[in-house]
Amino acid sequence: MSKLISYLLSSAAAEFGDSLAKRLSTLYPVALDKPGAKKVSANRMASILERLYADARSYRHAHHLGYIGRARMSHAFKWRMLEIGYSKEFIDMATEGLVVYLYKPKTGTSPEKAASK
Secondary structure, three states, X not given: OHHHXXXXXXXXXXXXXXXXXXXXXXXXXXXXXXXXXXXOOHHHHHHHHHHHHHXXXXXXXXXXOOHHHHHHHHHHHHHHHHHHOOOHHHHHHHHHHXXXXXXXXXXXXXXXXXXXX
């Protein structure tokens, strides 16, 4: 029974990753990622991505995602961004940031406790 629940949560995680990419496309339209387009400041880009990453992290903790759920979320995020049309460099950078945030221990958790889980 727990495998079924785990699978369903993982599918929901993929849908959430997909929705993160869609939200990103409204906050940072793909037209701004094209060569010759007006560039967004580094601070603004960091702010946009950190908000998305924080939402993903909150989702991870609220739904107790394991490795498979986190992987499905990050892969769905990456593939949706490819479909939307972002550059490979931006996709790799944004996805790497998402993965780092998803695998960070919960705030307030000591590194020893996080390593023992």
